[in-house]
Amino acid sequence: MNKRYVILIAVAVVLFIGVNATFFTVGEPDQVVVTALGKPVRVIQESGLYLKIPFIQQITRFDRRLLEYDASPRAIITKDKKTLRVDNYAKWRIVDPLLFLQTVRTEAGAQARLDDIIYSELRVDLARKDLIEIVATDRSELMELVRVRTDAKARTLGIEITDVRIKRADLPEQNEAAVFGRMKAERERIARQFRSEGKEEALKIRSNTDRERTIMLADAYEKDQTLRGEGDADSVRVYAEAFERDPEFFDFLRTLEAYRKSLDNKTTILLPPQSEFLHHLNMSEIE
């Protein structure tokens, strides 16, 4: 009875080891190089279940996914002699695992080689551009150019470079201080401009107001004088028309009126006896 169990277990173990050494799976994120005693015999880039000769053939797994290369920031001199601290990253994948195995062997080895390739390309290409072109205008084209060039070189390692990006492009500290100085000056200029624009606009509004006021008042003066002149003229005409009927009588009446108004109790008058008023006072006449 016990002997039967032992045989059963032994068979199971042997079977398990045999199956494990014969079958292997290639997962979605994997690709595999099969070697027979060191000699590459097969490259598998499709996932699924595969067979190999146990104990003679070996498999080496590589990542089939997109991998990242992230460099530490480095100083690069631009065409206009400015220093730029560039931090870039790249996306790459292993497209030829056999070549990859033969040249760099591991991902860590690949990182080191990529570092050389990408940095030297970046340095060369960025040195052909001014800082502002790198930062602002030509960034995407520049990155695509670097990608194409580095990709060509990396192909010899079984690597495809999908993307190269400048993550950061900053100025070194001493240049930063200069930029801050310039920014301050520029802001001061803008602030001054705002203030003087305010004064300009205020002066325009105020002087315009004053102008309007002056014109309005002068206009009013003109109308005022015209109206008054009209009144005067009308009155002259009305008077003249009436008085023309008997100028002599008008003279008489108006003189009397003038007497009434101008002779008051502060006046002293000398009357000759033969004046019209006193002519009845004349004794000789009475006699």
Place this chain on the structure above:
Amino acid sequence: MDWDELKKPRRFTRGPDAPPPISLPQIKLPFKLPGIWVLIVIALIIWALSGIYLVRPDQKGVVLRFGRINRVTDPGPHYHLPAPFETVHKPKVTEVKRVEVGFRTIFQGPPARYQDRPTESLMLTGDENIVEVDVIGQYRISDPAKFLFAVKDSEGTVHNALEAAIREVIGSRGIDEALTTGKEQIEEDTRLLVQAMLDRYNSGLQMVVVKLQDVVPPNEVIASFVDVASAREDRDRLINEAEGYENSVIPETRGEVAEILNLAAAYRAEKVLIAQGDAQRFKNILEEYVKAKDVTRKRLYLETMEQILPGIEKFILPEQGGGVLPILPLGRGAAPPLLGGN
């Protein structure tokens, strides 16, 4: 009893007096069945049942057969062939994940606490200014299979893509646009750029939104920027004051003008009416005067004299020379000094 003794494996629990260990063949079953097969069958059933899996509402199930994608399943109970034939991954596809550039949330809160990352947040603008930008991105899984197997380290990929994209977008703009008017456009452009990168990486991720949290000038120059804001205020204030002046002066002047014109109109009307009145009066008098000229003339003269003379000092002159002789000192008492001496 010392400690060494206590530490010893307690082998003595199964002493010679203890009952013998239970072994299946010794149990008397009502029916005959070799125990090993029962165990194997139970193990097989358990193994087979291990293929039952549940996909929760926020997940999708990705089933791999021998490492190869076989099917994608929706939320609910499902079955896959037990390992090692099939395995399942269950990524959370509805969950919106968040990536931060320029700062990190170090405590969710409330109140939330953030930590600034100046090396990430300071960036060059297209006019060679430096601006401090904090931005977040929200993304979710759009294709679970790609998400699982296309890119290594999805989170780091999104972070790097966002960092590169925001710098590229900010770098293509002037500082004023970044600080004030262009924010929405920057967000949208950045989102599209990140999405283009993620698509290029075949990442199975969708950038839902990119949101600028903070776009501010660096600390070193912030005072100058604040001064620009206050200069703008000053400008508006000066203009407002001038407009206030205008608003008070113009109506006042209109009032003055109206006053002047009213006075002038009044003057004219008055003048004309007085003239007409005077003229009419003269005409009336003249009409009667013509009828009896001499008498009226005399009467008018004498009436006037009557009115005038009582109030004034009068001297009557002697006839023809002989100096001035007050014959009739009519009026008030004493003679004027000029004459009094004679």
